[in-house]
Amino acid sequence: MKRSELFEQHEPPPFGLERLRARMTEDRLALARRLVLVTALASGVVVAVLARPRTKPIELTPSAEALLRSPNDVEGLAGTVVAPMASSNPNVVLVRVSTLE
C-alpha cells in the first residue's frame, strides 16, 4: 500500500471560516441569554424571599390574656406562690410557680 493512500489528505468542507464566525456570534448570544436568565432567576429568588408572608403573632383571647397578666388571681392552690417575672417580649408572660408540699 502507498503511504500517501494511508495518509490521504482530505479537503475540509467549504465555508469553514464563515461557519466558525457564525458560531462565535451564536456563542456570544448564548452567553448573553444565559446571563439574562441567571440574573432574572436570582432576582426572582430575592423578590420571593423578601415578599414572603411573615408569621403573624398568636393573638390571645382577652380572657386568656387577662389570666396570664394577673397570675395572682389563680385560685384553689393553697400553699402555692405565683410571682410574675419580667419578659422582654410583650407576647410572652413569665410566671414563677412555687408550691410547698
Added chain:
Amino acid sequence: MGDEALSRSAFEALYLELEKPVFNVVYRWVWNAEEARDVMHEAFLKVWAARARVRVETVRPLVFKSALNVAANRLRVRRLRRFLRFDSAEQLSDGRGTPETSLELAQRRKAIRDAVEALPEKLKSVVMLCEFSGLSTQEIAEALSVPPGTVGSRRSQAMARLETMLGPLSEGVAP
C-alpha cells in the same frame, strides 16, 4: 509573533492556516467530514474563549491538543450512545462511498480505517500529528504533554503496527 494577546484577525488567520491540518487529524477520529469540521470548530472556539491565557507562540500545539480532546470526547459519547442503542454504526458514514466508488477502493479505505482505529490512542495521536499537523517534534511533544523522545518512539511503534495490518508501505502517490 510576540507575547501579545490573540486578536480576532490573528485568530482567523490561524484558523485559515490550521484548518486543513486540524481537519485531517480530527477526521481520523470521527471519520465524518461534517462532524470533523464541527469538532475542529469546537476546538478553535475553546482556544478563542481562553485567548486571555493563550500565548501566541504556543497556540498551534494548543489548537491540536484541544482538537484531540474534543474528538476523543466525541468518540466516548458516540460509544455510549451506541451502547445505549440511541445510535447505530451506520450513521457514521459521511457519504464518501458513492456508487461510483469502486469496491476495491472502498475495501482499501475500510482496511485503512480499521488499522488506524486499532491503534492505541497514544500511538494514533502521535502518528496523526506527525503526518498532518506540520508541527515540529518539540511542538507535538508539547501538544501531547510527553517528552520529545517519546514522540519518536511512539511514531515508530505506530508505523510498525500499521505495516503489520496493511502490509509494507511504499513511497509514492496513491492511484
